[in-house]
Amino acid sequence: MKAMKGLSVATMRMILGVVGMLPSAMIYADQKNDTLRAALQLEIANLDAYYDSAGSVVVMNRHIWDALFYIDPATSELVPALAANSSFVDDKTLDVTIRKGVVFHDGSTMDANDVAYTLNWIKDPANKIKSVSNANWIDRVEILDSHQIRIHMKKANALALRFLSLFPIHPEGIYEKHGIAAMNIEPIGTGPYRVKSMDLGKKYVLERFDNHYAESPKGQAKIANLEVSIIPEPTTQIAEILSGNLDWIYKVPADQSGQMTSMKSLIVESKPTSRMMYIVLDASGRTGPDSPFKELKVRQAIAHAIDRQGIVTALVQGGAQVLHAFCFPQDFGCPKDVVQYDYDPAKARQLLSEAGYPNGFEATFSAWRDRPYVEAIMSNLADVGIKVTLNFTKLAPLRGQWEKGELPMVYGSIGSRVEDIGNFVPTFFGKSKRDIAQDDEVAALLSQAGSSMDEEVRRQLNYQALRRIAKEALAVPMFSDNMNFVMSSKVQVPSDSGGTPHFYRAEWR
Numbered sequence: 001m002k003a004m005k006g007l008s009v010a011t012m013r014m015i016l017g018v019v020g021m022l023p024s025a026m027i028y029a030d031q032k033n034d035t036l037r038a039a040l041q042l043e044i045a046n047l048d049a050y051y052d053s054a055g056s057v058v059v060m061n062r063h064i065w066d067a068l069f070y071i072d073p074a075t076s077e078l079v080p081a082l083a084a085n086s087s088f089v090d091d092k093t094l095d096v097t098i099r100k101g102v103v104f105h106d107g108s109t110m111d112a113n114d115v116a117y118t119l120n121w122i123k124d125p126a127n128k129i130k131s132v133s134n135a136n137w138i139d140r141v142e143i144l145d146s147h148q149i150r151i152h153m154k155k156a157n158a159l160a161l162r163f164l165s166l167f168p169i170h171p172e173g174i175y176e177k178h179g180i181a182a183m184n185i186e187p188i189g190t191g192p193y194r195v196k197s198m199d200l201g202k203k204y205v206l207e208r209f210d211n212h213y214a215e216s217p218k219g220q221a222k223i224a225n226l227e228v229s230i231i232p233e234p235t236t237q238i239a240e241i242l243s244g245n246l247d248w249i250y251k252v253p254a255d256q257s258g259q260m261t262s263m264k265s266l267i268v269e270s271k272p273t274s275r276m277m278y279i280v281l282d283a284s285g286r287t288g289p290d291s292p293f294k295e296l297k298v299r300q301a302i303a304h305a306i307d308r309q310g311i312v313t314a315l316v317q318g319g320a321q322v323l324h325a326f327c328f329p330q331d332f333g334c335p336k337d338v339v340q341y342d343y344d345p346a347k348a349r350q351l352l353s354e355a356g357y358p359n360g361f362e363a364t365f366s367a368w369r370d371r372p373y374v375e376a377i378m379s380n381l382a383d384v385g386i387k388v389t390l391n392f393t394k395l396a397p398l399r400g401q402w403e404k405g406e407l408p409m410v411y412g413s414i415g416s417r418v419e420d421i422g423n424f425v426p427t428f429f430g431k432s433k434r435d436i437a438q439d440d441e442v443a444a445l446l447s448q449a450g451s452s453m454d455e456e457v458r459r460q461l462n463y464q465a466l467r468r469i470a471k472e473a474l475a476v477p478m479f480s481d482n483m484n485f486v487m488s489s490k491v492q493v494p495s496d497s498g499g500t501p502h503f504y505r506a507e508w509r
Contacts, residue, residue: 333462360385
């Protein structure tokens with residue numbers, strides 16, 4: 001179907017009306033052929049997650065490949081996958097026992113050689129993987145026997161096991177055979193689905209891998225076939241699912257998903273995700289000694305001035321939730337009992353006056369995404385006398401200004417695929433280039449947590465850091481993102497807190 005750009009509300013209603021008059025037999029899931037047809041938006045250049053970080057690649061990798069560990073989507077707990085078990089020899093040495101009886105899609109046996117090969121490849125700077133920070137803690141990996149490896153770390157890393165949940169295991173020698181495009185040529189994994197055919201970057205046809213190891217925490221795929229089409233235009237995806245050519249789509253705009261809720265042939269689900277919108281503030285005065293953001297009462301005033309719930313209700317919609325701690329509630333180390341700043345413009349004006357700014361002040365507000373949300377925030381701030389000039393640009397130049405200490409107030413978003421605050425909070429408050437708060441106490445707590453192998457000790461240290469961030473209003477956590485899923489009424493597709501679908505757990509209704 002030809003792409004329809006700029007689908008208006010009137011056009012959407014017309015399509016819905018026409019589709020609603022079609023015979024019910026024309027709107028169906030391909031249940032007869034046991035085939036689930038899904039669409040993803042972001043284009044895929046390389047099916048290898050080490051060389052393409054697009055969200056579509058993340059989704060595909062979960063189904064074709066496995067990692068040593070797996071984060072349970074229901075509990076956020078870390079469980080063994082290709083690993084049978086693990087133990088720390090000391091704070092910098094980790095032994096991992098590889099599960100026996102696991103085979104790749106080509107029938108070959110997966111063992112310690114494949115695991116060591118993959119980990120040694122991605123930790124080598126010469127191989128230039130995309131997410132270097134996820135693997136740069138590995139010094140070297142040695143093989144102890146056919147099903148046991150030893151990981152030597154450069155320094156103690158409390159997140160080591162969770163990072164290992166991000167690394168799909170590839171067959172030994174695959175990169176020497178095909179280069180970094182290997183997964184576009186011979187995509188062999190151990191996951192619940194294997195690649196049957198593919199039109200690179202356009203369509204991937206997967207079939208259930210019946211030899212997927214029985215102990216897998218992912219379970220065995222219930223639907224035999226999975227067809228994934230890459231369709232960048234959301235309006236085209238909507239037209240395709242309305243006409244019965246697709247069974248599942250996501251990231252559907254709220255106004256359009258809302259109009260499909262009355263269709264009996266479709267189910268619309270809105271869920272909060274673990275992507276957090278935030279504002280960080282120049283509490284350290286990097287932009288100048290007279291920066292108003294150095295004053296606690298100014299930062300508290302900003303937090304009270306923003307109608308976060310109003311923005312969620314009017315703009316984000318769905319299952320989005322206002323956040324009070326600088327983390328997503330499901331993340332390990334995220335406290336529930338932090339200081340909260342309710343929407344209170346009168347309180348904000350009072351605090352500004354007490355801080356020496358009875359008439360407010362002027363500042364620059366920087367962002368690279370979600371312009372409607374940013375403009376709503378600007379309006380809230382203007383109501384209490386804070387007049388901001390918007391610096392809306394692309395992330396790359398904005399990050400450069402940010403890291404040089406030139407930005408007093410930045411809006412952005414962050415998510416954590418490992419569901420642990422240690423994966424992202426230190427980036428903003430651990431004395432990195434993006435830390436514009438530069439709070440010594442918070443940085444020390446996060447550093448101690450990052451090197452502690454005692455889970456409960458680490459949890460409490462993280463709690464203390466997040467509570468101080470809230471108390472000192474070093475940032476304004478805004479709200480979680482929302483994701484709208486639309487699927488055929490004939491199928492149920494679970495997803496995790498990050499909004500990633502788990503098609504291997506999908507089943508016909």
